[in-house]
Amino acid sequence: MAQVSLRKIVKEYEGGVQAVKGIDLDIADHEFVVLVGPSGCGKSTTLRMIAGLEEISSGEVSIGGAVVNDIPPRDRDIAMVFQNYALYPHMSVYDNMAFGLMLRKFDKGEIRRRVENAARILDIGELLARKPKALSGGQRQRVAMGRAIVRDPKVFLFDEPLSNLDAKLRVQMRTEIKKVHQTVRTTTVYVTHDQVEAMTLADRVVVMNGGNIEQVGPPQELYHHPATRFVAGFIGSPAMNFLPARLENGAGALRLNLPDGIVLPVPAERTNRYAPHAGKEVLLGLRPEHLTDARGDNRPGVSSFQAVPEVVEPMGMETLVHFKLHGAEICARFNPDAPAEPGRSLAMSADLNQMHLIEPASGRVL
Ligand SMILES: Nc1ncnc2c1ncn2[C@@H]1O[C@H](COP(=O)(O)OP(=O)(O)O)[C@@H](O)[C@H]1O
Ligand SMILES: [Mg+2]
Structure with missing residues (x-):
């Protein structure tokens, strides 16, 4: 050996x-x-x-x-x-x-x-x-x-x-x-x-x-x-979702401006880490399990937004919900009992405690 x-x-x-x-x-x-x-x-x-x-x-x-x-x-x-x-x-x-x-x-x-x-x-x-x-x-x-x-x-x-x-x-x-x-x-x-x-x-x-x-x-x-966008996208199935976003300082708090007018507040414990990048374009990386049914979800650092599922795939132990945000294909993992139907708007929660922010030019995770 x-x-x-x-x-x-x-x-x-x-x-x-x-x-x-x-x-x-x-x-x-x-x-x-x-x-x-x-x-x-x-x-x-x-x-x-x-x-x-x-x-x-x-x-x-x-x-x-x-x-x-x-x-x-x-x-x-x-x-x-x-x-x-x-x-x-x-x-x-x-x-x-x-x-x-x-x-x-x-x-x-x-x-x-x-x-x-x-x-x-x-x-x-x-x-x-x-x-x-x-x-x-x-x-x-x-x-x-x-x-x-x-x-x-x-x-x-x-x-x-x-x-x-x-x-x-x-x-x-x-x-x-x-x-x-x-x-x-x-x-x-x-x-x-x-x-x-x-x-x-x-x-x-x-x-x-x-x-x-x-x-x-x-x-x-x-x-x-x-450590990089490549690894983030390669490891994990279904793959991590990526969305272009802008990191902004609004009223003393950091937030992410997403396409389609969605604004998500950055969780307090990530503030120090991202504050130096305020004003920059970033790529938000979020795994499908961190996008879920928003009903009854009041965890800190979790924000919700409306989305319209395009395709709903029941897998048995979970249901994959696919939708588009400003042209980007997004996949979310729902509990099988969540009411998700194609074409019907629902509230989706994003657990930003689990997010990754990537510098687009270098592909480096911030
Ligand atoms: N004998 C060879 N002559 C020239 N190029 C080669 C040869 N073997 C592999 N390559 C090239 O080297 C790169 C890496 O190949 P390889 O190590 O087989 O990749 P992987 O195993 O990750 O699929 C590829 O671009 C491949 O085309
Ligand atoms: Mg090989």
Whole structure:
């Protein structure tokens, strides 16, 4: 087991495209870190540089305190699980898991011990004699993980391992991966474009965008305290709402002037934080759960305004209410018993204690 450090690592592909633009990251021993971001932001390239499958243009990668830039992948003591985890079709599950150890000349008893241990962790002990074609997608995915576990590497690297599975199985395997990590505690770097997967699995999430790191932190911290507009919009589903607003000083109190003549007073405890920005255009970011039915809502810092729902989506445990404010699409989460109907005006409350104000030019959260 080991910590992993990235120091100013850059990947420049032929033609001068910088896929990774000098990122720094320290991953602790036993930690489960997820790299998340939209397609093309440099997640796989970063992972492949850690694995040694991609040359590092500049910067340093170290594993367990030793710089590995010039160490070939097979000597880095890592195990990787990909989206396309080709199993050997003619080999049994047992042999699929044992094969890598046989190539490395492990003795038979040790191979058996490791395969049986991995099979127990993954609950595939009954399947060891089967061939891959007689397995379900989820079972194959477990075997692929088993191949990584038997290696007992310093670090596990996963690149979108669940992308080929259907939605239900993906959720199930996500839980399995978390369980496995809680058992083996191997340092893990996991790549996904799916923010839910990132939030649910990670000790710390690394949000990437355009070859850079936007923010690193525990899931709850990224959710409640995003540092940038990008992170605010990327983490959370349905996504955070954004509305252009003007921060104004009116009669000694700060307020937000929204389009369509809506004026919302800034909660007293946010005054010091925002006072220096009075007079500026900002972007108000508010999560759907902080826009709700205003009936009976007298909490301090919560203001209400009228809105006309366009679309109402009952989800069972909640109802999503979509409406437009000055052209911006807004989503609110209502209790399922709230009377929301398309086309009928209702009072909506905005919990500004939970708001984020963003500087439009920099995208920085104020
Ligand atoms: N072998 C390559 N040659 C040139 N450009 C590449 C190569 N591999 C990836 N890229 C580019 O590098 C960027 C990052 O790719 P990648 O790391 O695969 O993104 P992600 O895994 O986040 O979707 C993309 O713009 C991609 O087109
Ligand atoms: Mg990728």
